[in-house]
Amino acid sequence: MIDEHDTRLQRMFDERLLRVLPPPRTPRRRSSRRLVGATLAVLLTGGGFAFAADVNGTADAAGLSCTDVLSKVEIWFQSVKNGTLEQQIQFKQKAAELVGQTCSPNGEKVPFANKPVVPASEPMKQPSTPMTPECLAANERAKEMAASASTMTRAQELELKQRINEMLAEPCRAAK
């Protein structure tokens, strides 16, 4: 291998680079732009993690840890808007209604039933009051009058309804 070396080029290099004066060695400049960029990056990253943790925490509190990200964010937003001071059960209920699902104990998605079934509860029944003979007779008469209403106009029907109501008002007052 021939180690080619041009003396005239070497002289040019020496002369030209002698004019380049090295500065005294000092610690590296820390650019303010770099500092601001780094601070912003740290803040954004930290904020992102904190937000994700808060969203997940809220979803967990609502018993909806298995739901998708958008629903979790929606739950978080609702909790922030409402102040998060409700009872935990109420909040869970609301959140489950919001996303239309809930989570089973083993973390699987389960569709949310709008009205929870309460065992041993009976449908509300109004206590019935016995009708008086006058009221029964008035009811019979009202039925006969109503049967003849099939050929009536709308105005006549309304008039008939009013008359029936007036007729039933007095004898059936106790039954109401």
Add this chain to the structure above:
Amino acid sequence: MREAPLDLTHAEWLRACEASYPKVYRALVAVGASPEDAADALQDAFEDALREHGAVARPDGWLFVVACRAWKRHRWRHRIFRPLAALRGDAHVASRDDEIDLLVELAKLTERQREVMVSRYVLGLSQAETAELLDIAPGTVAATAHQATALLRERLLGGSK
């Protein structure tokens, strides 16, 4: 002929690095770094030198290669904030006396040609040492040096041999 690696103590190693600071700084400027970038890159290289020192034949060559890598790593940032042409102009504006300038002509070479020429003519490394430091084949160094020398001769000396 390759030199045997020097077995320097840590203090000797640091002294050798300090002594080669002006030469390596000039080499970085010749490769195309601005004065600020050259100083920063050398500072990075010195931090590396403080942490470790291998058995190297030429501390100045080692420092040059490490500083070059540091400069290349940080160059993209400067490309965002300043056009490269302006960067080069900044680097040489203080010393451009006439149209024909060594640094301007060096900037027209490829990056590898610049590195090889600077290693040879500024740091004074042999072709074998340059090949080892830049991690390229000695034949490639010879060919690159030959092409770059011919180009510089043509542009700076008017093609005379």
